[in-house]
Amino acid sequence: MTVQGSAVTFTEYSADIPKIVHSTDFTIDPNAIKEDQILIKALATPINPADLMQLRGGYNDAPDIQLGTEPNDKPLHVGGNDGVFKVVKAGSGSKASKYKEGDLVIPKLPAFGTWRTYAIAGADDVINVNGLTVEQAATISVNPATAYQLLHNYVSDWKEGDYVIQNSGTSQVSRYVSQIAKLDGVKTISVVRDGKSQEEIDELKKFGAEHVISHSEFNDEKFDITKYTKGAPVRLAFNGSGDSTVAHLVKSLSQKGQLLSYGFLGGAEIKYSAVDQFAKDLVTRRYWLTANTYADPEGKVDTIKRLVELYSSGKIKDVPYNKVHYKQGGNEEISKVFLEGLANFKNGKGKQVLFYD
Structure with a gap:
């Protein structure tokens, strides 16, 4: 019996996202998958800011994807970089045989094209995340992974009482940073x-933030970080927005501190004091999960395994998000449901995740 699927597809890049995305139906014959492949069904796939940048072009360009077991009529891109799927059928090869029906898996690499109801994946192209809830697994690949790597890829000798400081304090990444940092005795x-x-x-403090500071207080020229740290070192600063707070993030760093920029939604210019950088021997660098994953896929796998342990042991908890629902065979096209989630995001309703009923 064949499987009928639907996907959010596009053939060109544009900032006018509603104009370029479409719904495309396809058919998969489970008996036609190769021995080293698995057939997977989508359970939940997020809509991330990076996904929208991909649709606009010039950022993690999307590859052409064959949706069904027969070639597409024309080259198609499929949106979405992360999400959780359930194994429906595994091929007969040794690599695919390590999966069984019902296993939860996530894509290993970005640009997988997750906004589709079914997919055929190579056995080496996914990571098993059994033990998580669907809600946890849906978002583990980007926000928690970013937070974990920000904290562990640049400092290996954290000491109890060290500090990190971050703008975008209400973001999903920031809430995971606060939780994970606290496990090492690091204050946020x-x-x-x-x-x-x-x-x-x-609520931010419930997720582990030691102090929460407003923009106006933080950007005041008279602001002194030691009011909060009592002289403890601020070793890392995380910039997720590229806004007016960046200069003060740098100013707040201690000797040999590091500014890590992982987002620039607030603007493309980053300005800070060269005097502060020179006097304190500061390092400023970009963090990009996508590039890190392509450069070191097994490093991403290790990150996910560690996060699964933290979730399973109750040491970190889910950060809430908004759900939009798509029903296969219902009255709404999948692209319309996606655009509903996009509208929610633009209207300030927080992170959106598409659930497949």
């Missing part, structure tokens, strides 16, 4: 936009 200072309610601030 999260900088947030003005106007956050006490309830929102308290």
